[in-house]
Amino acid sequence: MAGHVLAVKDVFDTSDQPTSYGSPIYRDHRPAADAAVVAMLRSAGAVCLGKAVTAELACYHPGPTTNPHRATHTPGGSSMGSAAAVAAGMATIALGTQTGGSVIRPASFCGVYGFKPTFGTVTVAGMKPVAPSLDTVGWFATSAADVADVLGVVTGRAAPSVNVRPPTIALARTAQWEQADDDSRGAVMEAARRATAAGARVIDVQLPLLVDGLADRHPKLMAYEAARSLAWEYETHRDELSPDLQEMLSTGWAVPVDEIDAIRADAVAARAHAAEAFGDADVILTLGVAGEAPATLATTGDPRFARLWTLLGTPAVSVPGLSGSTGMPVGVQLVGRVGDDVRLLEVAGWLGARLTSSAGSGVTAERS
Amino acid sequence: MAGHVLAVKDVFDTSDQPTSYGSPIYRDHRPAADAAVVAMLRSAGAVCLGKAVTAELACYHPGPTTNPHRATHTPGGSSMGSAAAVAAGMATIALGTQTGGSVIRPASFCGVYGFKPTFGTVTVAGMKPVAPSLDTVGWFATSAADVADVLGVVTGRAAPSVNVRPPTIALARTAQWEQADDDSRGAVMEAARRATAAGARVIDVQLPLLVDGLADRHPKLMAYEAARSLAWEYETHRDELSPDLQEMLSTGWAVPVDEIDAIRADAVAARAHAAEAFGDADVILTLGVAGEAPATLATTGDPRFARLWTLLGTPAVSVPGLSGSTGMPVGVQLVGRVGDDVRLLEVAGWLGARLTSSAGSGVTAERS
Numbered sequence: 001m002a003g004h005v006l007a008v009k010d011v012f013d014t015s016d017q018p019t020s021y022g023s024p025i026y027r028d029h030r031p032a033a034d035a036a037v038v039a040m041l042r043s044a045g046a047v048c049l050g051k052a053v054t055a056e057l058a059c060y061h062p063g064p065t066t067n068p069h070r071a072t073h074t075p076g077g078s079s080m081g082s083a084a085a086v087a088a089g090m091a092t093i094a095l096g097t098q099t100g101g102s103v104i105r106p107a108s109f110c111g112v113y114g115f116k117p118t119f120g121t122v123t124v125a126g127m128k129p130v131a132p133s134l135d136t137v138g139w140f141a142t143s144a145a146d147v148a149d150v151l152g153v154v155t156g157r158a159a160p161s162v163n164v165r166p167p168t169i170a171l172a173r174t175a176q177w178e179q180a181d182d183d184s185r186g187a188v189m190e191a192a193r194r195a196t197a198a199g200a201r202v203i204d205v206q207l208p209l210l211v212d213g214l215a216d217r218h219p220k221l222m223a224y225e226a227a228r229s230l231a232w233e234y235e236t237h238r239d240e241l242s243p244d245l246q247e248m249l250s251t252g253w254a255v256p257v258d259e260i261d262a263i264r265a266d267a268v269a270a271r272a273h274a275a276e277a278f279g280d281a282d283v284i285l286t287l288g289v290a291g292e293a294p295a296t297l298a299t300t301g302d303p304r305f306a307r308l309w310t311l312l313g314t315p316a317v318s319v320p321g322l323s324g325s326t327g328m329p330v331g332v333q334l335v336g337r338v339g340d341d342v343r344l345l346e347v348a349g350w351l352g353a354r355l356t357s358s359a360g361s362g363v364t365a366e367r368s
Numbered sequence: 369m370a371g372h373v374l375a376v377k378d379v380f381d382t383s384d385q386p387t388s389y390g391s392p393i394y395r396d397h398r399p400a401a402d403a404a405v406v407a408m409l410r411s412a413g414a415v416c417l418g419k420a421v422t423a424e425l426a427c428y429h430p431g432p433t434t435n436p437h438r439a440t441h442t443p444g445g446s447s448m449g450s451a452a453a454v455a456a457g458m459a460t461i462a463l464g465t466q467t468g469g470s471v472i473r474p475a476s477f478c479g480v481y482g483f484k485p486t487f488g489t490v491t492v493a494g495m496k497p498v499a500p501s502l503d504t505v506g507w508f509a510t511s512a513a514d515v516a517d518v519l520g521v522v523t524g525r526a527a528p529s530v531n532v533r534p535p536t537i538a539l540a541r542t543a544q545w546e547q548a549d550d551d552s553r554g555a556v557m558e559a560a561r562r563a564t565a566a567g568a569r570v571i572d573v574q575l576p577l578l579v580d581g582l583a584d585r586h587p588k589l590m591a592y593e594a595a596r597s598l599a600w601e602y603e604t605h606r607d608e609l610s611p612d613l614q615e616m617l618s619t620g621w622a623v624p625v626d627e628i629d630a631i632r633a634d635a636v637a638a639r640a641h642a643a644e645a646f647g648d649a650d651v652i653l654t655l656g657v658a659g660e661a662p663a664t665l666a667t668t669g670d671p672r673f674a675r676l677w678t679l680l681g682t683p684a685v686s687v688p689g690l691s692g693s694t695g696m697p698v699g700v701q702l703v704g705r706v707g708d709d710v711r712l713l714e715v716a717g718w719l720g721a722r723l724t725s726s727a728g729s730g731v732t733a734e735r736s
Contacts, residue, residue, distance in 0.1 A: 009584075011417055012674050032394060032397045033600045033601070034600045035600070035605075036596055036597050036598070037599075039600035039604070040596065040597040040599045041597065042603075043603045120501045120632075121632075122596075123497065123596045123597040123599075124500050125496075125500065125596075125597035125599075126498040127602070128493075129492065129493040130402075131492065132488065132493070133488045154596065155625055156624070159627050209517075228490075228493075228522065229491040230493070231404045231407040231408045231411065231491075232383070232401045232402045232403070232407035232494070234399070236402075241384070256524070257523055257524040263490075264488075265707065266705070267416065299718050328620070339633065341633070
């Protein structure tokens, strides 16, 4: 990590810098310790530039960060400052978190790599929880190799191979396919086209019904867990929470636990089904976002395309290089098997090199 | 919760009381917020008595707490103060945590109910992590009904029925059976005898090999995750960690991640096998401890009998009422299916009533 400049989403504790979790409740808060991932990266030589803006308590209410590509557009959320810091060249790596789509979406909107590892494999110590069965530490960088370097530091995993054989890619158009716009669908199809042209085998797959239907059930589980995880804030500082967050937590308190049990049980079953859906493919290629970053700073965009994979606990990465009809970045999402994070990053690096080349048509390569 | 007096293991944050995690590193630490479970219980009417001693950073190095039944004996650990506070009548309920056997063991040694719910179903927000894939919030009380009341507050689960039909109990003598002494094995067999006499159907089961062998692999996973979760303490305050903990963390840093992947994959597979092992039984009855509390304050006793169930994520409860050859309490462990926490507590209450009756023979009922 020597030479790396690190930005830290402000939901990770830092002993030497304020940590406000994107909430006025914590405006003067200074934790006692560094979050474990911060400590590991610093110990490995990274220099901590500072804290990066997060949406309120890692949920939806945006902070002031703008998109480095166009200041009228959201950078996505909730890891908005982290993705923007890397996209703007302020930091070489940046820590984020994903509970719904908080890494994949801002990575796509800002045109950088955004990675969430297999659930449960990177310690959450010192991270402010939202929904512990979904909360995943993730990070941003401008190359898959840098992403993998961070993974090595925090888990001990080996570096991916740089000489990668053309992969087998399962193209999953999922039940949400029609909910994305032409820019996002076009980016996925363009990525498939370029991968094929570069020697990859791309096969269409249909996700099992149980898997495909899970995405829509994620918000209920997140709200149930967030209500309980933010009980102190809700009980003692409710008027300092945004109306949006108050409503989500109120919704979460009203969800019967039987429904939560059913979602959790189906998620366990779906994990086994999803493993089968890979067939002999190395990764699944699918939508990461609805399209380009929306032209607003009032919301952080739609997380729905990342939710399924967060709930399944699979590793996922947003691969940059393509752009949409107005020239803003549009990432594509690659998903790996549980535990197969290194292979996923190998393929992400391989595909990313094809997407940043100038051979684009239909969907254009990103201008930078 | 109105009328309940709550003791809080000092690994949960409290905004109005010091929180030292059992470590001199945090001797002057005062968190900004209450842990979520503390906030929920306070909001429901419990009065927080104060913080309860924890072993160092919820691991093994003991604090000063003694066993209320005999001050020369350990109360167990790491949730030592919590179990002792309830056993001594200082608190009616007490929060603890379990990563190996930190609830089941002190509950057994102190002669109270100790419960850990299904992994991932009670929020860990505001709890100091040790090994996030194992860390489970648990608690202590003098009745199964009080245990269930806490579960209701923090998850929304319904109260167990008070009119319980005699259960079907799977008696699992496990690969560890010979590692326990006569007191502990005798307590399990006495519990089975009394359950049978009261109308329960008790059937012998043998755990599948993959399940039974997991217990011995738990320490490696815990050390790997603890090393990373306590990276800040290890990197910046190593000389304030006990030599025991330094050694565990050093061991954890040396474990290859491939071994961790294999343990995690086997644990996932074992969860499915374990569900089958229940057959049509409501609960598994098994060892919780090696025997009575050891006559020492230098260690907290042997956690090995709880590790398997922590790794599997099943709910488990230590049921009091019996005692060993010197008159100290010996609990028995009941294990439920994942998600079946309420039924487990129904059976725990039913069995507990049989163990505290005076019908004992062989292993005597606890004197109090």
